[in-house]
Amino acid sequence: MDEMRIGDLASRAQVSTRALRYYEEQGILHSERTPSGQRVYSESAVDRVRLIQHLFSAGLASRTIALILPCVDTGHASPEMLVSLHTERDRITTVIADLQEAQRRLDQVIELTEHSTPEQCARVRDAAGRTSALAGAGAPA
């Protein structure tokens, strides 16, 4: 089962066939073709697509991915590419920082609300002496 077609790859890598064709269009995924023109992928394409997905979900643009994938493969890059790589690395660093900042804020809100919703405040007040004031915080609606 080393030779698969686009549908197989799509289901194995959990992406749409449209996405796979798009990746090829963007030059970040290559395929062999049968004489009739149908795409044929090898087993390794699955990992490839997963990697691409990771990079996408990390916020890299397809052009950036196109840029770095050959480097990942060959293990070396031209000096200009190195600059891009560093640039991208820095960008990611700041995005991570922003994300962590946002998460801190979310955590603050969660912290605050999770222990002080009006309901729970009331419950704490009303039942200040029963078993556990937070016991009834189960699934609502």
Next chain:
Amino acid sequence: MDEMRIGDLASRAQVSTRALRYYEEQGILHSERTPSGQRVYSESAVDRVRLIQHLFSAGLASRTIALILPCVDTGHASPEMLVSLHTERDRITTVIADLQEAQRRLDQVIELTEHSTPEQCARVRDAAGRTSALAGAGAPA
């Protein structure tokens, strides 16, 4: 100078007026109006906009921001909102993980290439004994 108009806010918060109107349209930034209809903001709007920018650059969508801003303000949220907050928190966590993964890959490539481009390998080989093998690695083409 507690009362400012959109242009002032824009320049103070480093965003376009278009963006500010967009934020208002999305319900994440509110304004008073003069009788003639011009937007008036208070000093606190600057921080507000900066916060919004942070959340945006952390990858939150405007609807999500619209969702959490009231919580940030009031310090409490409805149970359903709490669910959303947790969901968002989890999403951010995985995005951060993806980013770090991507960064690790970038670092690998950078590491590899920065110390083993063909040019530098050759140079190291050819000039193994001169001043500094990395001296001439300036801008190419």
Next chain:
DNA sequence: CCTCACGTTGACGTCAAGGGCAAGTTCTGC
């Protein structure tokens, strides 16, 4: 041979976060 799922390319739709323009109003300075 027919069917029917699967494949192909091409072209258009979508969604988000604004950019940019147009046409009209309002504020500010001289």
Next chain:
DNA sequence: GCAGAACTTGCCCTTGACGTCAACGTGAGG
């Protein structure tokens, strides 16, 4: 009181990563 800057709404344009539909080719089974 008038020029010109700043404001208003409304509308279409852009970019990226696909979704979706159309119209057609292909290949394995009955």
